[in-house]
Amino acid sequence: MKGRADVPEALVDGGLMPGSTGFFEPPWFYEEAVGAARLGIRVQARLHEETSACQKITIYDTTFFGKVLTLDDVVMLTERDEFVYHEMLVHVPLCSVDEPGEILIIGGGDCGCLREVLRHPCVKRVVQVDIDERVTRVCGEHFAWVRRVEADPRAELRFEDGAAYVGRQAGAFDVVIVDSTDPKGPGVGLFTRGFYAEVARSLKPGGVMVAQTESPHWDPAMVAAIFGEIRGAFGRVSAYQAPVPTYPSGHWTFCYASADRSPGDFLDEERALGVARGCRYYNPLVHKASFALPNFFIEVLRGENPFQEFDARHRLGPGAEST
Ligand code: SAM
Numbered sequence: 001m002k003g004r005a006d007v008p009e010a011l012v013d014g015g016l017m018p019g020s021t022g023f024f025e026p027p028w029f030y031e032e033a034v035g036a037a038r039l040g041i042r043v044q045a046r047l048h049e050e051t052s053a054c055q056k057i058t059i060y061d062t063t064f065f066g067k068v069l070t071l072d073d074v075v076m077l078t079e080r081d082e083f084v085y086h087e088m089l090v091h092v093p094l095c096s097v098d099e100p101g102e103i104l105i106i107g108g109g110d111c112g113c114l115r116e117v118l119r120h121p122c123v124k125r126v127v128q129v130d131i132d133e134r135v136t137r138v139c140g141e142h143f144a145w146v147r148r149v150e151a152d153p154r155a156e157l158r159f160e161d162g163a164a165y166v167g168r169q170a171g172a173f174d175v176v177i178v179d180s181t182d183p184k185g186p187g188v189g190l191f192t193r194g195f196y197a198e199v200a201r202s203l204k205p206g207g208v209m210v211a212q213t214e215s216p217h218w219d220p221a222m223v224a225a226i227f228g229e230i231r232g233a234f235g236r237v238s239a240y241q242a243p244v245p246t247y248p249s250g251h252w253t254f255c256y257a258s259a260d261r262s263p264g265d266f267l268d269e270e271r272a273l274g275v276a277r278g279c280r281y282y283n284p285l286v287h288k289a290s291f292a293l294p295n296f297f298i299e300v301l302r303g304e305n306p307f308q309e310f311d312a313r314h315r316l317g318p319g320a321e322s323t
Contacts, residue, residue: 006192010225011183017219019184020248022073029060029068031075033248034218039075041065041246047142052134054186059142065246067142069110071135071181078246079143082112085212087282088242088290089254090116093175093208094123095272095287096256096263100174101125104202106162106190108179109135115145117177118152119275126155129166131186133159163189169202176202178211183222191226196233200259209234209257217249220300220307227255227301235259239301240290242281253297263291 018035029041041062048059060068066079077085090113094100101124105113109130117126130136136157140146149155158165166176176199181187189195190211199209211230216223231237234257244252256263269284276283296306305311 004188004192006194007183007188008225008229010221011188011191011229017222019182020074022070022075024058024060024073029062029070031070031073031248037218037248039246039248041068041075041078048138050134050138052132054132054134055181057132057134057138059138068246069135069139069142072185074182075246076181077110077112081245082110083279084242084281085244085247085252086112086116087279088240088286089113089177089179089210089212091272091275091279091282092240092254092263092287092290093177093210093256094120095268095275095284096261096266097174097206097208098266098268102173102204103127104129104166104169104173104176106166106176106178106180106199107131107187108177109133110139110143111136111146111149113177113179114155115149118149118154119278120271122271123154127158128155129158129160129162131159131161161186161189163195163198166195166202167198171202171204173202174204174207176207176209178209180212182214183226191229193229193232196230196257200233200257203259205259206261207258208261209255211255211257213239213253213255215247215249215251216253216297216300217251219248220305223253223300224303224305228303230255230257233257236262238263238291239293239297241293241297242290256291264288 020033022031031039044061055072058070068078069076099122103126105128180190183191213226236258238256272284299306
């Protein structure tokens, strides 16, 4: 966000690449990424649209993806493939901590992560802090899981800035899950070193933070900047990945960070197998394999841009002849 000295240039206003934008040209909803690629989703009906104090909230009913939630015209979840993202963002950290009882979700207003967290019997309390209550209320009207998980006595839903909330929670949580929008608007505050330092302080000894960390295919500089910020706050930082078809490039990444725990240190195989029986993506082998990274992503994590030469040859820059 312009003017925030604590935000690396690669994260300002959504990054060096043009941020994702979307528009509805009936019967299609299009999300455009990096100013050069579009995902088209055929719409049956636009079921809801409003502008809250934070963002534009839209729900579409679509022919192939079921219902789709967009925020500021960017796809947040589709009923068809949200299971990949929510299962991997939740079960990887929760199954790698022994008996996690206290969980914090920052963002996650669609309650997909909350649904998956509550499937762990050892969870005693889960606090979900989303800055925009309207996201949860609108999703409660359209996605069957929301009302069910909200009613769970272990769940506490709060509606405030997650960065402010976590700063008041020293040593409170076993796992913190950052399920944020992209680094723009209110979301940018969830990608800074200062925020990650507060998250680190909010964890109990052996605690783990995971966060969604965007696409290394289409915006390597943003991913490198995010991991750079996280490394400033945590001693052990790893990356894992999963395919999310309706996110830009379809190759999505996550960060696994801790003061003193690495992903391979512990896996509660029995609990992972139990929770996997209700999953469509997650299982213990997928858990382990998700940390096996392709070479280009390893280069990105080293702060290099594996596409630099390619982009120099192919990207339409100022003055380049566009076909
Ligand atoms: N899975 C989606 C993705 O990867 O883009 C994110 C889904 S979730 C709907 C993102 C949530 O982050 C939104 O509900 C938004 O209101 C919330 N959010 C954005 N900035 C926030 C902040 N500073 N504190 C708490 N929640 C925030």
